[in-house]
Amino acid sequence: MIRLERIVKTFEHRLILDHIDLQLEKGKIHGIIGDNGAGKTVLVNILSGVYQPDQGTITIDGKPVRFSSPKDAIRAGIAAIHQETQIVGKLTVAENIIMGDRSGISRSTWFVSWKNMITESERILNQIHYPLDPHRLAETLNLGQQQILKVARAICSSPQVLIMDEPFTNLSEQEIKTFKEIITSMQSSGITIIYISHDTDDILRRCDTLTVLRDGQVIHSGPNSFLGSIPPIRELLPIQDAFKYPRVPTRPGRKILEITNLKTGRGVHDASLFLRKGEILGITGTLGSGKTGIIKALLGLERILQGTILLDGEPFTPKDPHHAFSHRIGYLPEDIRKDWLHEDMPFSHNLTMSNLHELHGRMALHPELEAEAARRYITSLKIKVSRLDEHISQLSGGNKQKVAIAKLLFTDSRILILDEPTKYLDSSTRIDVYNLMSKCAGEGMAIIFISTDERELKGMCDRILVMKKGTCHNFFHRKETGRSFPLDLYTAPGEEPMGQSLNSPTRGSTPQRMESE
Amino acid sequence: MNIQEENLRLVPSVVLLSVLVGAALLTAGPITGETVRIFVQSTVPYGIIAIGLYPVMIGKHIDLSQFAIADLIGALIIVGINTQLPIAMIIPLVLLLGALIGLVNGIVVARLRVHPILTTYCMSLIIKGVMFIITKGRLVYLDSLDFLQVGKSTILGIPTPVMTLLLCFAGVMYTVHLTILGRKIIATGSNGRASFFSGIRIDDVKIIAFMISGSCAALAGTMAVAASGSVATGLDLSVNLSAIVIVVLGGTDLLRKGNPLGLIFGLLLFWILERSLIQYGIDEHYQQLFKGIVLLMVILANNGFHQLLEVSRKRPGSADEQNQTLEHSR
DSSP states (O other), rough: OEEEEEEEEEEETTEEEEEEEEEETTSSSEEEEOOOOOOOOOHHHTTTTTSSOOOEEEEEEEEEOSSSHHHHHHTTTTTEEEOOOOOOOTHHHHHHHTTTTTTTSSSSSSSSHHHHHHHHHHHHHHHHHOOOOOBBBGGGSSSHHHHHHHHHHHHTTTOOOOEETTTTTTOOHHHHHHHHHHHHHHHTOOEEEEESSSSHHHHHHHOOEEEEEETTTEEEEEOOOGGOOOOHHHHHOOOGGGOOOOOOOOOOOOOEEEEEEESSSSSSSEEEEEEEEOEEEEOOOOOTHHHHHHHHHTTTTOOEEEEEEETEEEEEEOHHHHHHHHTTTTEEEHHHHHTOOOOBBBBHHHGOOOOOGGBBBBBSHHHHHHHHHHHHHHHHHHOOOOTTTGGGSSSHHHHHHHHHHHEEEEHTSSSSEEESSTOOHHHHHHHHHHHHHHHHHTTTTTEEOOSOOOHHHHHHHHEEEETTTTTTEEEEOSSSSSSOOOOOSSSSSOOOOOOOOOOOOOSSSSSOOOOOO | OHHHHHTTTTTTHHHHHHHHHHHHHHHHHOHHHHHHHHHHHHHHHHHHHHHHHHHHTTTTTOOOEEEEEEEHHHHHHHHHHHHHHHHHHHHHHHHHHHHHHHHHHHHHIISSOHHHHHHHHHHHHHHHHHHHHHTTTOOOOOSTTTTTHHHHOOETTTTTTHHHHHHHHHHHHHHHHHHHHHHHHHHHHHHHHHHTTOOOOHHHHHHHHHHHHHHHHHHHHHHHHHSSSTTOOOOOOHHHHHHHHHHHHTTTOSSSSSOOHHHHHHHHHHHHHHHHHHTTOOOHHHHHHHHHHHHHHHHHHHHHHHHHHHHHHHHOOOOTTTOOOOOOOO
């Protein structure tokens, strides 16, 4: 039994956890849910020794413990899979698994026994019934396999308690299924699982107990009552379905972008599409379907072998993101922490980064203009920052995404390309983002919305393009009368194999990396 | 508010600086204008090199070819003056040459993706080689000592070399902290990938940073000749490393972003340290030893102090009420 009593944690004078009391019984699955910024991740970090609480105590089986580092927590039998746990791409699967804890494989302090490392990692992978070649380089795994690798690393130290923070982000349906089986098998071997998510449906079905956090406080904690569909918890969870997709239909204007028979070096074989002002075009498809390939071509990251891009009727051959931005094509990358935000720079500097000319006075950058822009976006996007020069690294995930979007809007682009803009967001922040998209479309911007979430695509888009094996597989149009789209996106009629693909999703499904620096 | 915190990081440097200055004043007896002048003049090149290094280091790169550039430019100036070319023509030309060498450095680093340490070190070897060919391995002197008058002259009552240093400082700081280019340099150092996707041409930004460093090195070479009339001393890599130390002392390192005031403190600290060791009459053989130890201690103190600051910031209750929160009520 793990007990948390009166846990308090503040950052920068902001109260993140406000006297949290929690009891976690052994061998059960405990769910913790809440909005972005509710304090879920901080709670995990306290349990796993990354942060130390300002006040309060943690007791395990009645004995008070104090973790001054993650190592202490692991010694006490608590392992965590953090949202940000990194896989080291250039190391093998075995090395990634054994990384944290070498005690099981070697008696010597100084030397590594490679043979033991391989056998040990195979043993762990067998334990979760997920065979991976231990010699494989981690970077050749797809995201789902990498997620499982993180689990393997966490249980390497044979923990009593396993904490998983948002383990399902990025995974496909199939991978989520495998993952759930792993969780169930671990639970049956007596491991306590603490499971953090904002995907409410999922968690409600799985957990034995449920804790709901809001603004750093526990607002509900107890046995999972979802199975009986008892209303109170539903009410605590933020969203009513009807308000989820606040799309105000707009009448599309003239064609602003037209791509015909595009073929690029990698991924895209033959793609044609057009985009009109005031329209939201959804693009979806599995990994390797070429949906990001089109965008890479638009940003000049991928060589165009065939086909034309017309921008406002003029031929346009993009050279690099700078070139695209100067033609007012704005792109918001999927991984905003790596590809979009400057974590150690102030909020206001991040906001204005892509459109510095806006701030330029006669001689120098104008700090007043910058501050004014920052304040404007704080109000309109409800961004929670304590100072204009607060570093981005100190903001919560949802706020980072808002800053990212604000930065894109500040570029004053007429075409917005949003690559999975809601992936890491809780439902209330998602709605903020959808509202913004709707507003932008209403103002006449054209939006390309890349997503793999069928519901949000159907809720938000005017048209949806399904990509398959580098070609445009199917277009769906919103029905004139209703909000609904006619068909299931992924199992449309007329589906047939489109010939051999270079990117079969099973084999070469390494996430395609955008060209770096 | 952030700026103030950044400045607080310099407290250990400032304390050490004042101790050293105090001690130097107490022990050294009368300091004549002449000794100060000679001292300042001989250290101006270090300062200019460090200033040139600042944008490069903010971009998380390093330039080890500056000392060689300075040396080569010094030799070229002497050769130029000895062949009766007008100074007004020589100086712009050599500055241009410095920028050009920086351009090559930048292209190799940014476009060909060679590590900056390798690139600039090889560049320094190449430049030294060229210099040997020009001077045939002999020391070169100014035939007439007119150019030395530049070093002794004053502008608005300030010695010309010091004035050059100050202008250089102002120029670089203006560029880095107040212009679009500077913001882009900082951004590129902070997260190159994100900068690229934000529409910054990061290769160009890196190249320009190296060009600034190259031209500052050229200017440093010019000042060195104006001070001594020869390149007899032969600058070596240690000059460059000292410049790195100066920048780091000022609170900029390869991990954090820079602070304009810090550079000045770093420079002063370095000067005084160098000077006071001589003043105290410490044996020449031990000076290096002492310098190393003291510098390491200051850098450690800086870091430790920084961590102290972070801790006190995170502790609850130590709230300073002046923080106006823009946070929205929930």
